[in-house]
Amino acid sequence: MTTIDTDPDTGLDPLDFSVTRNLAAKSNADRDAILASPGFGQSFTDHMVDICWSVRGGWHRPRVSPYGPISLDPAAAVLHYGQEIFEGIKAYRHADGSVHTFRPDQNGRRLQRSARRLALPELPVPYFLQALRELIAVDGAWVPSGEDQSLYLRPFMFAKEAFLGVRPAHKVAFYVIASPAGAYFKGGVKPVSIWLSEDYSRAGKGGTGAAKTGGNYAASLLPQSEAYENECDQVVFLDQDRNVEELGGMNVVFVYKDGTIVTPQSDSILEGITRDSLLQLARDRGHHVEGRNVSLTEWREGVASGDIVEVFACGTAAVVTPIGTLKGRDFIDEQPTGTLALELREELTNIQYGRAEDKHDWLYRLDA
Ligand code: PLP
Ligand code: COI
Secondary structure, eight states: OOOOOOOTTTOOOOOOOEEOOOTTOOOHHHHHHHHHSOOSSSOOOSEEEEEEEETTTEEEEEEEEEOOOOOOOTTBHHHHHOOEEEOOEEEEEOTTSOEEEEOHHHHHHHHHHHHHHTTOOOOOHHHHHHHHHHHHHHHGGGSOOSTTOEEEEEEEEEEOOBOOSSSOOSEEEEEEEEEEEOOSSTTSSOOEEEEEESSOOSOOTTSSTTSOOHHHHHHHHHHHHHHHHTTOSEEEEEOTTSBEEEESSOEEEEEETTSOEEEOOOTTSOOOHHHHHHHHHHHHTTOOEEEOOOBHHHHHHHHHHTSEEEEEEEETTTEEEEEEEEEETTEEEEOOOOSHHHHHHHHHHHHHTTSSOOTTOOEEESOO
């Protein structure tokens, strides 16, 4: 088991995880075959972590166990009312073999904000960090070392109480699973085409848009299918005032010709940690950065006039992806292509993979 000291900020002692090894763990050869070409979200490591929560017992029974199906009562609240939240964070292998993740305190805090909105218990951040370390302690060999590869960690929490009344569940489970990852989009980093969702919104004022909860993604699937039908890779959502929100799984960033960088900010958008980090790197380069409403009109007119010189999307899974086309029911706007998105991508990934100095102290070692 990983040894961790009492957390200085919270005074919490580390949890005492029980560890049950997977006797049917993949052989080195089978694992290497998967790591050679992992794709995204298709294969899973040999173990998973879980911690139970109940109103009476708080957080308890922390476990590392063999990866496998979860047994749930058919009346479990999550299956009926969708009381669920998740996170997405990557582990990166550095050249010296060590394993690091990126700003996990931010993911831990976002999970707490999501929990608050979904009336789930807030997992203390030290427990969140320990859960990631416990999984890496047993499945560290699953962190790939190829270019742009990582181990995608998926923490999630759901209501498991068997009760059909509509109220916050009294029994909850927190899990972490892990999946080796290569490029999120087939074909690597190339400009993506975006479908403008006019009929469907992702979130509403006072809704759950800022939380990372399954329901937001469920709501994005039909518009995402519409995007595919219209030969687009991704879908972009507007708010009720026709301001740009975000894509189904990524934030949007606009670069103006005077170097200003603008990104939509509102309480219906997920606050991306990749976006926050890229904007910090841009500020370090002297760019002025604004978080504010960007209307669809500002986007389209800005591109037409040449005021907007680059548009890109960003998130943990896909990192940074230039937007090449915006397609609506009755228009197709080719987007200008610049170099900033890919330069920032390179700068960010150089930090994540330990190839550049970590000036902001963003890395967190998972395997020591
Ligand atoms: N917006 C949505 C809806 C997402 O699912 C994600 C991905 O996690 C993001 C934005 C980007 O967030 P992050 O950069 O923290 O991964
Ligand atoms: C992420 O980037 O981590 C996401 O959660 C996006 C998507 C895979 C849901």
